Amino acid sequence: xxxxxxxxGDGAHPGQxxxxxxxSGTPVQLITPAGTLAPTGGFKEQYVFPQSDSLRQGYERLVxxxxxxxxxxxxxxxxxxxxxxxxxxxxxxxxAADMCLRASDWLFPTYRDTVAVLGRGVAPMEAFESLxxxxxxxxxxxxxxxxxxxxxxxxxxxxxVGVAHAAKLRGEDTVVLALCxxxxxxxxxxxxxxxxxxxxxxxxxxxxxxxxxxxxVPLIHxxxxxxxxxxxxxxxxxxxxxxxxxxxxxxxxxxxxxxxARDGGGPSLVEAHTYRMEAxxxxxxxxxxxxxxxxxxxxxxxxxxxxxxxxxxxGLLGAxxxxxxxxxxxxxxxxxxxxxxxxxxxxxxxxxxxxxxEPTAQLRExxxxxxxxxxxxxxxxxxxx
Amino acid sequence: MTTMxxxxxxGNAEASTSGVEPTLTGIQNITFAxxxxxxxxxxxxxxxxxxxxxxxxxxxxxxxxxxxxxxxxFGEERCFDTPLAESGIIGMxxxxxxxxxxxxxxxxxxxxxxxxFEQITSHVxxxxxxxxxxxxxxxxxxxxxxxxxxxxxxxxxxxEAYYVHTPGLTVxxxxxxxxxxxxxxxxxxxxxxxxxxEPKKLYFSKDTVDLDALRARYxxxxxxxxxxxxxVIAREGTDATLIAYGPSVAAALAAAETAANxxxxxQVIDVRSLVPFDDETVSAAVxxxxxxxxxxxxxxxxxxxxxxxxxxxxxxxxxxxAPVLRVTGFDIPYPAPRLEKYYLPGxxxxxxxxxxxxxxxx
Numbered sequence: 021x022x023x024x025x026x027x028x029g030d031g032a033h034p035g036q037x038x039x040x041x042x043x044s045g046t047p048v049q050l051i052t053p054a055g056t057l058a059p060t061g062g063f064k065e066q067y068v069f070p071q072s073d074s075l076r077q078g079y080e081r082l083v084x085x086x087x088x089x090x091x092x093x094x095x096x097x098x099x100x101x102x103x104x105x106x107x108x109x110x111x112x113x114x115x116a117a118d119m120c121l122r123a124s125d126w127l128f129p130t131y132r133d134t135v136a137v138l139g140r141g142v143a144p145m146e147a148f149e150s151l152x153x154x155x156x157x158x159x160x161x162x163x164x165x166x167x168x169x170x171x172x173x174x175x176x177x178x179x180x181v182g183v184a185h186a187a188k189l190r191g192e193d194t195v196v197l198a199l200c201x202x203x204x205x206x207x208x209x210x211x212x213x214x215x216x217x218x219x220x221x222x223x224x225x226x227x228x229x230x231x232x233x234x235x236x237v238p239l240i241h242x243x244x245x246x247x248x249x250x251x252x253x254x255x256x257x258x259x260x261x262x263x264x265x266x267x268x269x270x271x272x273x274x275x276x277x278x279x280x281a282r283d284g285g286g287p288s289l290v291e292a293h294t295y296r297m298e299a300x301x302x303x304x305x306x307x308x309x310x311x312x313x314x315x316x317x318x319x320x321x322x323x324x325x326x327x328x329x330x331x332x333x334x335g336l337l338g339a340x341x342x343x344x345x346x347x348x349x350x351x352x353x354x355x356x357x358x359x360x361x362x363x364x365x366x367x368x369x370x371x372x373x374x375x376x377x378e379p380t381a382q383l384r385e386x387x388x389x390x391x392x393x394x395x396x397x398x399x400x401x402x403x404x405x
Numbered sequence: 406m407t408t409m410x411x412x413x414x415x416g417n418a419e420a421s422t423s424g425v426e427p428t429l430t431g432i433q434n435i436t437f438a439x440x441x442x443x444x445x446x447x448x449x450x451x452x453x454x455x456x457x458x459x460x461x462x463x464x465x466x467x468x469x470x471x472x473x474x475x476x477x478x479f480g481e482e483r484c485f486d487t488p489l490a491e492s493g494i495i496g497m498x499x500x501x502x503x504x505x506x507x508x509x510x511x512x513x514x515x516x517x518x519x520x521x522f523e524q525i526t527s528h529v530x531x532x533x534x535x536x537x538x539x540x541x542x543x544x545x546x547x548x549x550x551x552x553x554x555x556x557x558x559x560x561x562x563x564x565e566a567y568y569v570h571t572p573g574l575t576v577x578x579x580x581x582x583x584x585x586x587x588x589x590x591x592x593x594x595x596x597x598x599x600x601x602x603e604p605k606k607l608y609f610s611k612d613t614v615d616l617d618a619l620r621a622r623y624x625x626x627x628x629x630x631x632x633x634x635x636x637v638i639a640r641e642g643t644d645a646t647l648i649a650y651g652p653s654v655a656a657a658l659a660a661a662e663t664a665a666n667x668x669x670x671x672q673v674i675d676v677r678s679l680v681p682f683d684d685e686t687v688s689a690a691v692x693x694x695x696x697x698x699x700x701x702x703x704x705x706x707x708x709x710x711x712x713x714x715x716x717x718x719x720x721x722x723x724x725x726x727a728p729v730l731r732v733t734g735f736d737i738p739y740p741a742p743r744l745e746k747y748y749l750p751g752x753x754x755x756x757x758x759x760x761x762x763x764x765x766x767x
Contacts, residue, residue: 126504156531160539161503168535172527178493179528182500189456189482189506208520212493219488374538375572377596380634380681 040064040258043249047261047293050268053321055329058269064260067272072336078115078267079327079337080345085111085135086324087349089298091356092134092151096302100360102153105132109265109297112323113229115139116270117197120225120278128167128180128198132229136199140166144352145359154366174204177213177226184222195223195281197274203234205251206242214289218255223281225274226289229264231296236309252289264292265323268330295321368394432615437585438608441471441547444589445509447620449479452507455593457484459494459511459547468513469549469608491517495524495546499532502542502598509593515550516559522567529598530573541596545589550578551652551702553606553749555742562739563703565651568600569679569712575633576679578602580654582612584632584677586619591631594623599633602679604652636683638690642672645696645762648687648713650676653700653750660755669759679709684716691717692724696762698732700750705733727763 044063052058070078089108096104107114114129114136121127121140129136137147142164149158150169157168167183170176180198187194204210205228217224228248232239245251252259258280262273270292277288295318299306306315331337372379372387379387429435429443449455457475459467463486466473475484487494491512498508512518518525525546533541552561568576575597579588585603592599639654640661649657654675661671674690676683691697697717701710714729732750740748 155537156535160536162540167503172523175496175524175528178496178524179500179503181493182497182502183504184500185497186501186504186506209492209496209524212488212490212496215488215490216493216497370537374534374536376575376681377533377538377541381684382681 038253041253041256043247043252043259043261043291047263047291048269048273049263049266050272051266051326051330053265053326055326055333057330058266064258065273065276067269067276070268070271070275072334074119074271075268075327075331076336076341078112078119078271079324079331080341080348081115081119081139082111082267082324082327083345084349084352085115085139087353088135088138088356091353092148093298093302095357095360096151101148101151103301103303104134104151105301106296106298107132107135109318109322110229110231110294111135112267112270112327113227113264113292113294114199116267116274117199117227119271120274121195121197124165124192125194125278126165126167126180126183126196128176128183128196129169130173130176130199130201130204131169131171132201133169133199137166137169138352140164142166144355148356148360152360152364154364155370174200174207174209174213176200177204178209178216180224180226181213181217181220181222184217184224185220188220188222193223193282195225195278197225197227197278199227199229201234202228202230202232202239202248203237203242204228205248206234214251214255214257214287217287218257221286223284224287225277225281226287227274228289228291229294230291231264231294233296233300233310235300235304236306238310247291249289249291255287255289257286258288259291260288261291261293264294265321265326267323267327294323430616432613434611434613435582435616436608437579437582437603437610437612438469438471440582440585440614441589441603442473442475443616444586444593445472445475446478447623448509448590448593449475449483451623453483454505455483455507455509456501457509457511458487458498460487460489460513462486462511467511469605471547471549471603471608472511491519491521492524495521495529498544498546499524499528499542502544503532503540507543507545507593509545509547512546512548514556514560515548515562515564518546518548518564521546525568525574525600526571530571532573533597534573542598543593543596545592545595545599545601547589547601547603549605549608550602551604551606552739552745553604553652553702555745556605557742558739561745563652563701563734565600565602565679566703566708568602569709573598574680575599576602577633577677578604578651578679579677580604580607580639580649580651580675582610583614583619584675586614586616587622588632588677590623591633594631595633602651606652607655632677634678634681634683636674636676636678636686638672638686639675640671640673642670642694644670644672644694645698645759646672646674646690646694647698647700647755648674648676648691648717649700650679650709652702656749656751656755657700660752660759663752664756664759667756671759676713682713682716684720687713687717688720691721691729695724695726697721697725697729698755698758698762699729700732700755702734702749704736705731706736708733727761730758730761732758 049058118139146158184196249259249261462472647657
């Protein structure tokens with residue numbers, strides 16, 4: 021079960037094992053912010069440039085994901101949702117994560133990864149149920165092989181390790197991709213998850229979406245490591261860093277990590293450099309801790325802009341495509357809008373129903389008490405008004 | 406999978422000398438620890454999804470030898486050591502339970518479980534509710550707890566209040582060799598996560614049990630109701646009821662024995678299942694005697710004992726001849742070994758409480 025030294029350096033990477041574990045000298049980039057091909061080479065792997073069809077499909081997912089962020093932002097401002105942590109500007113990480121996985125693989129998202137959750141096929145109103153405040157989650161993880169978006173930072177990474185470990189014991193070829201943010205790398209569970217994954221040599225890809233902020237705290241106050249990807253070395257797994265706004269690079273790097281895991285190569289750590297363009301949530305005021313100038317620097321690095329430019333220049337994106345993608349995005353936005361504008365009535369009887377597989381005598385008693393209270397608060401049938 | 410077969414360095418598998426004897430059957434005089442080992446061993450033999458892991462549980466067989474022989478019998482895929490990280494153990498077990506396994510994990514000592522508190526309270530306890538029952542976590546978290554063994558700091562906490570206060574957890578604590586077997590089997594069979602508190606001073610206590618009869622409950626043909634949610638009467642009595650659990654049951658029984666010589670017939674209830682709590686059995690018992698004392702090692706303030714007192718007062722007020730009293734640990738950190746005798750609720754302190762039950766009014 022242990023990661024033997026021979027698993028670390030495979031024959032294809034001569035030299036010190038530690039060198040192979042180190043990330044590339046600069047974040048992997050395949051398409052520049054200007055939409056041109058980036059200079060090739062210089063990275064630790066010979067990454068394969070994604071197929072045109074993948075990039076077109078990815079671009080459609082980006083357009084849809086962006087629309088989800090815009091629509092959810094509007095709905096939270098209208099009070100139709102309790103809260104929405106936006107991933108505006110970092111959609112490429114989530115889209116790439118989804119695209120690198122099979123339906124039989126597992127994804128473990130954070131609370132900011134609604135786009136990834138929808139991409140796994142989770143029904144929109146199930147994905148939004150917790151955000152609207154009706155229940156603490158809205159879907160069955162086993163139905164979609166997708167963990168519930170987790171609020172306590174880094175805790176889901178251990179669940180990912182456990183799911184992968186169980187699959188490995190049964191001899192399945194499942195890969196688990198676990199998402200976290202830069203702030204989560206300070207948590208103890210981040211350390212424990214990476215160490216367990218490495219020691220048990222399980223097929224997990226850890227993807228840090230480094231969006232530079234943990235609510236208000238910038239990365240420099242979380243870590244002074246050369247990069248977050250360098251942390252992999254300490255666990256004996258390969259680390260890599262990638263431009264998190266370059267979908268082509270993300271597909272190449274994550275695709276490599278996922279297939280490496282599937283082939284029995286064990287876990288790896290990928291750090292994607294991106295930026296949280298909006299506040300932490302609608303309840304946050306980002307102007308208190310960062311400047312408009314800083315945010316403006318990231319506008320031209322947007323993941324949609326560069327892929328659109330690249331695809332258009334390569335003749336891979338016609339007007340009909342653009343129209344079709346926009347229509348798909350609008351369709352999903354309408355589904356979300358209509359769903360959240362439909363009044364729901366969460367059932368208070370459910371409060372007691374699922375705490376245990378069978379409600380305890382005490383919970384049955386409390387359920388009756390609440391039911392009696394509710395019955396007493398209803399006007400009597402036929403009573404004079 | 407293949408890497409595991411190669412993992413154990415030569416010789417390690419033979420390092421453990423006293424393993425599980427799969428042929429142990431019939432009437433046997435065994436320790437509390439052995440009963441727990443047999444429960445895990447039988448559950449693992451019956452269900453391939455039952456896994457045992459934790460710190461030192463593999464080759465060593467656990468610091469109390471409760472997992473002794475499981476790795477040798479079932480292999481390193483079924484019983485294995487983890488890195489030394491309790492949150493990691495519980496978090497990984499959570500993922501495994503999501504994905505079809507039934508982990509039985511060991512926290513080495515009560516206070517060493519605290520690093521796992523977030524995983525236990527925020528995920529293990531809540532997953533069933535959060536998913537509207539779609540994901541139950543059939544896992545058992547075994548925790549050696551409480552004192553009386555002269556242990557150093559962080560090795561003797563009675564930590565049950567943290568768990569019983571967390572909705573979604575089932576919390577069990579056996580006090581007999583027979584219950585050690587049955588209740589651990591019940592815990593493993595439960596679809597819900599179970600905190601299984603093992604009174605460490607009982608590990609090497611012995612009793613004669615009929616293993617065939619104990620096992621017959623779990624062979625599929627002789628279904629007997631689970632011990633979960635069921636208190637038992639450990640000693641019949643008519644004058645007052647001593648309500649105890651885990652390590653305090655022995656103290657209660659000893660007090661009842663002494664009291665019998667002094668003319669008081671004391672009934673002893675072993676709560677066994679802290680959550681769900683058996684109000685029915687406990688209330689009926691107290692109504693029958695009209696007097697009650699709750700005995701527990703944990704500090705009394707805001708404790709399981711406090712909860713039991715409140716529940717008894719609410720349900721039995723009109724049957725009570727005296728206030729329900731508590732004999733508990735003091736509200737102090739668990740003392741150093743040479744001072745623990747002043748802390749533990751013992752026979753004298755219990756009998757002093759018995760004397761305060763307003764006998765003059767009956």
